Structure formats: structure tokens, C-alpha cells
Amino acid sequence: MNNQQKIIRQGLILFVVTMALFFLLFYYFSTKGSVSESDYFNYSAMISCFVLPALYAGMAFYTVFSTARKQVLEFGQAWRMSFLTMFIGGFLSLGSIFIFFNTIGSWAEDSLQRGWYDLMTANPNPEFMEKNEAIVQQMFDSSINMFTLKVFFISFAVVLFYYLMISFIFATFFKNRRV
16 A cells, blocks of 8 residues: 555544544433533543544554654655644544534534533633633523634644644654664
């Protein structure tokens, strides 16, 4: 299998795993009456902040490492392999989640919004609430969409920065090495 096919396959695996985590949490929340909206938001945040970055970095590392075992990679090759693997999985995942929340999953978006508000009011940070009073007031208004195109592009820009940094680290490490 050539490198292009490997990159696409690994990116699609990331997409499938990400969507499986997303829909498993969604299914768990929607079928279990004991899971509160704040728990749903909290679990979503934990998966997004801890599980997915490790998963994406691990898959990028695996992609570059397995290729570096067979051939010596230049910096650009290693960077491209790790970045594109994460980019394909991340773009497809974020795009699918964005479409889901803006079409059939609007009630799940409202639940996440109320969960965030519940966590904010249960553990208030007076300094944040004072500086961002308008945002805090809007979070309880379910008519406001948390998943707009603006939020999508801001989120994707942050994710792309993460992909760039991880790719630079792996490319530097695997540059001109055979493992």
C-alpha cells in the first residue's frame, strides 16, 4: 500500500472512531435517565480534551512510525503524513458533528448548552461571569445556536494548530531516521 492510501485509511479510521465515541456518548445520554445535562456536557468536554487529542496524536505517530520502519523519511514527508492523517479524521468528524447539531440533533445541542450553564452556575467563577455576563446570559437562551459557522471555523482553527504542532514534533523526530 502506498503512503497516500495509508494516510487516507488512517484518517478514515480516526473519523470512524471519533464518530463512534460521539454517538456512544449521545446514545448513553439519550437512553439513560440518570445522566444529567451537566454530566453530558462534562463527558463531552473530557472526551474532547483528553481522549481525542491522545487518539489523534497516537494515530499520527503510528502512521509515521510504521512508514519510518520501512523507509527513511524526510521532514516534509513525515510532517505531511502525520498532518494529513489528523486533518482527514478531524475535518470529517467536526463537519459531521456540526451538520448533526444543526439538523436532527438540535435538542442535543440545547442539552449541551443547558449542561454548560448548569456547571457554570453550580461552580461560579465570579471573575469570568463578570467579564462575560452577556455570554453567560445567552447560554441559557436555547434559541441561540452554539454550533454556528463562526464557531465551527474558530474550533477548527484551534484543532489545526494542534495538528500543526504535533506534526512538527513527529517530523522533527523522524527526520532522516530509520527505526
